[in-house]
Amino acid sequence: MNYTGLILKERYELITELGKGGMSTVYLAKDRMLGSYWAVKKVANDGGKDLQAFKKEVELLSSLNHADIPRIVDRIELGGEFYVIMDFVDGVSLGKKVLAEGVQSEKDVVKWAEMLCEVMLYLHTVKAKPIIYRDLKPDNIMLTKTGRIKLIDFGIAIECAHGKVHNGEAVGTKGYAAPEQYKGASNILDERTDIYSFGASLSYILTGVTPSKPPHGVKSVRESCPNLSEGIDYIIRKCVKDNPDERYGSFADVLKDLNDINELTSSYRRKMRNKLIGFYVSSAACLLCLIPALTGYSGVQAQKADSYQHYYQQAAAALKKEDYETAAQNYVKSIEFKPELTETYLLYFNSMLPRENDGNYITLTKNAIDIMRNSYLENSKSEMYQNTEIAYQVMKKCVEVNDSSYAGYALKYIDLLKENNFDSDELQYFEIIASNCSNNLATQDFTLMEQSLTELETYTDNTVITADDKLENYYLIMILYSEYPAYFTNPYERIFELGEKAKAVIDGSVESDETAFSSIIPLYELTASALYNSAVTIADENLQVEKYEHSLEWFGYLDGLNDKLSETLWLKKANAYRNIYSVNGEKSYLDRSVKEFEALLGVYPDSFSGQVYLAMSYLESELTEADNNRDFSKALDSYNKADQMRENNKELSGAELSQFGSLKQAYINAGIVEER
Structure with a gap:
């Protein structure tokens, strides 16, 4: 049927x-x-x-x-x-990507592997018993158009008690399944079972060689591709050991080695062993130097102060040039010389946060959070261990990324802040929001969450707090409205109202340079997108046009910031002009949509939707001309390009194919192409 x-x-x-x-x-x-x-x-x-x-x-x-x-x-x-x-995961599986394009670059594979480690670590720690996925393979790992990795098909995933034999059927995919998964094997499954499949999957993506069933298993990737690094070869070989005890113990260990992959060479490992041996000798020698070192203490302290000031000023200069990477590097160096100053850590954290929502926004924000957590907040050897000012700022970012694991971190930091009598009435709102974000979708109380968002907004409106704190709060509320539009009342209208408030704060802070808020562009993008989405859902044409016009106004703000729009946002901007034309019939809007689609394809030449909409706009533009003035050559050329893209790309989504179907019918109705 x-x-x-x-x-x-x-x-x-x-x-x-x-x-x-x-x-x-x-x-x-x-x-x-x-x-x-x-x-x-x-x-x-x-x-x-x-x-x-x-x-x-x-x-x-x-x-x-x-x-x-x-x-x-x-x-x-x-x-x-x-x-x-x-x-709906709009993307392509890594299995199909390898079949279509061949082996993938090590740089890309390491980036995808790091994302996958985070997903697997979540599965293995979210419950009392780890969830063992059991069927990790390239065909179940999706690469989205935004560059994110998504894990699909949980049909055989199970919760496994440590050390217990699993009595069900032997399941998994030959070559990717760990030795303990096969019939007649131990069937004692744990985190290391998925680690084996992870290593086998990386091997295939890097070499194109389908892994064999144990004991032949997975060979060294450098045998097939000698240009691959020692580091990736070492990681994969350790993942796919036949004996689970010889594999990594957790995905946290795998992720650590992926982060340090350039150091995983044989010479480096030998060097580490030699350092351990030499440690005891050098310790004794250091004791002999202690007395003369004390005499130079005051001079060293003065030198540290000078060094701190030097790197701090270097960081400030880099910030003015919007060179945030260099700023972050210099803040780290300044921290080495004065590790007791909280302000420097907060500036370092802010310099690591992404400024543009280019598809990596959440990943980069999580990376900044993890650096602050692991290096300082939760490191008992750090001067900033359990520092409340840092915990407060990191907590808000943990809520912003809307991930259950990070919501858990937020709740932990809220407890820390409350224990230390941190003076902020808004903690109660963040606690309710974080508690909901830490639950699964089915158990979230969206009524309570919406009430807390409203109360947090009122608090932010009426309380004397810094411009940065106001903007962080407004942006956080906007993100949550955009994540769950079906569960809140008038979410797009609320996002627009919050965007207006935030812009007023930003405009009032620009000249005085009061704010270091990092997400101005994402905030403007969110507002422009929400206005467009609101227009799409409105039946009243006059109100619809008003929303589209408001959306274009916010896209204009982004133009002023020289923002390179994502393909998705650019499509919305161009279609806003086209949709206004469809209501009021003013050709200037249609002409502007044509220019926007042409500009979009100049930046994203592989945009199938962009090509389809451009062909439709060309057609509509020609149909406005008198019969004897119509020249459909440009429209037909654009249609043929879209048709060719459809023929060449077997990974188009159903939505994209539906777009082309509408385009084709329009061209058939106009008598430009024949029905076949």
Whole structure:
């Protein structure tokens, strides 16, 4: 039976089939209320193992809340069949990417591996018993268009008690499954089981060689590709040891080595061993130097003060040039000479935070948080161990990234702040918000969360706090409204109102240079996008045009900041002009949309949606001309480019194919192309 066109709950319209597995079929669905897209997984109620496995997967996914694991947002039973509405992952699996493009660069693979480690570490620590995924392989690792890694298909994931034999069927994919997963093996599964599959997956992505079943297993990647580094070879070989005791003990250990991959050479490891031997000799020698060293103490302190000032000024100069990487490096150096000054750490933290939402915003923010946590806040040897001022700033960023693990860190820091009588009434609001963010979607209390967001906004409006704190609070509230639009009242309108308040603070702080707020561009982008999304959902055409105009006003602010828009945002900007034209018929808006689509393709030449919309705009532009003045050559050329892109790209989403279908029909109706 063809389910395309079926509408569930008068809201989710099944557009096209995305794939079919042994027990289920996945469809792309359009949300008729919000205009967004979801994946819909369907399984027939046959009462057998498939249904039980499906329900088990749904139950497990519903208990998880991680940015790189698809969320379940709705469940529907209709006509004896079960449907689950979940995040649509718009991307390509790494398995298909290797088949289409060949082996991937080590630089990219290490970046993806670091993201995957974070996901696996979450699965292994989110519950009392670790969730063992059991089927980690390139086909289940998705690379999104924003460059994020997403883990899909939790059909055989289970919670495993440490040291217990798993009595179920031997499951997994040959070559990627760990030796203990095979029939007749130990079947004692733990974190190291997934670590084996992780190493086997990296091996395939880097070499294109499908791993063999143990005992032949995974060979050294440098045998196939000698240009690969010693570091990546060492990590993979340690992951895929037949004996689990010889593998990494956790993904935290894997991640540490990935971060230090350039040091994992044979000469470096020998050097470390020699250092250990020489440590005891050098310690004795240092004792002999102690007495004369004391006499130079005051001179050393003066020199430290000079060095601190030098690097601090270097950092300040780099900030003025917007060279944040150099600023961060100099702040670290200044900290070495005066580790007791809290201000320097806060400036260092701010310099590490991303300024643009280029797809890596959350990852870079998490990296900055982790550096502050691991190096200072939670390092008992640091001068900033459990420092409340740093804990307060890091806590707010932990809530902002909207990840259950980081929400847990936020709650820990809130407890620390309360224990130390940190004077801030807003902690109660952050505590409620963080508590909700630490839960899975099914158990979050959005009514309480919305109330807390409103109260935090009122507090921020009416309390004398710094410009930076005001902006951080406004931006945090905006992000949460944008993450869960279906659960809040008028979320897009609220984002716009908050954006207006934030802009007033920013405009009032520019000349006095009061604020170091790092997210001005993401905040403006969020506001422009929210206004566009609001316009799409409005039926009243006059109000719709007003929202589109407001959206373009905010895109204008971004132009003033020389922001390079993402492909998605640029499409919204160009379509705002086009959609205004469709309402008021003023050709100047259509002409402007054409220019925007042309400019977009100059920066993103592979944008299929951009090419489709440009072809549609060219066509509409020609149709406004008198019959004897029409020249469809440019429109037809643009259409042919879109058609060629469709032919060459087998990874297009259902939504993109639907766009092309509408374009083709418009050209057929205009008599420019023939129906076939």
